[in-house]
Amino acid sequence: MGRSRGGLNTKIHALVDAEGRPIHLLLTAGQAGDAPAGRELLAHLQQGGILLADKAYDTDAIRTEAAERGVFANVPPRAIRKRTFAFGPRLYRQRNQIERFFKPHQADAGPRHAL
Template sequence: MWYKIGKDIIVRSENAAKPETQSSAYLKKLISRLEPIHSSFDFGCGKLRYERAIAKTTGELALVDSEVQLSRGQMIRGRSTTIRDYVGKSNHVHALTVGGEDGVVLSLDSTSIKAHRCASGGKGEHNQAIGRSRGGRTTKIHALSDPLCRPVVLHLTPGQDADIAAAPDVLALAPPMSVLLADKGYDGDKLRGEIIRRGAKPVIPNKSNRVVIHRFNKRAYKGRNVIERCFGRLKDFRRIATRYDKLARNFLAAVHLAALVAYWLN
């Protein structure tokens, strides 16, 4: 969450929430020393209790966040309310809505599916997402899953296609997110830049031959297991574990139906 002053200037905060070891007087003193900068920094809704001190330092303020966050119920100054309702009664702050949903963590990966011999005969095997790899004739399912293992994007490519080559097409279908988890197969500067341009933070381990090492959050990366569990659940369906469809559109439709049955209808 950010505090915006005027048109372009946003106030920077040193910490997002009040630690137990810091007094309110200390934080008010810290806020009074903040300097306006021309970029976005997480401010934290915990600072709402200090909006008067911030206003004395900076003047007009705008609370910038998604509608989901602004309308979420929480305790502010000892009473249950939403940020939008609280800000509506304040003379120091007003709320601005931006698109997207904060805190959405998505995981990206792919899995190979063996194509049965009866899947032959589609017009142009490559166009039907069937390729030849070490496992024989295979199809790759690329997916993005949320923290509940639910696939939010499904995409097909021939089995020999690299994971990172299909990533831009998957991201083009992706909903707004704050963090993207992926394995080493997606470690590329171009892809990292694309993720950042979409407003998300890439959590991808560095390859052993990488020259410029990027920071890597091991704790956040542990959450990537959800995409593996997602594929495991989808492969419980025999028609997904082995491809029998000649046409890619038919097989993709079957994958979507399996996802609906596995995660939304039950």
């Protein structure tokens, strides 16, 4: 559990397959960055797969490791990026599988803001 402005919290990082089934789950402290967790999740992605992740996972380390594993990283570039990478917005729409994975669990999470 980590501490942030909102109090104690935890992040759940998930790797899911094309049908939205979980392959690997990882818990980190709320204040921890997303990229280190992303690198750990990459170890569980099959070679030749496609990584669909949000901008928080747009790092050189993740892109390099993905390429070394034969994985195509379709991650939207952060605004501060000087170098551009191949990015397919139509392919990226399939990232909603991860959102659909989390949606049923959000109702059980309780209050999301400190009172």
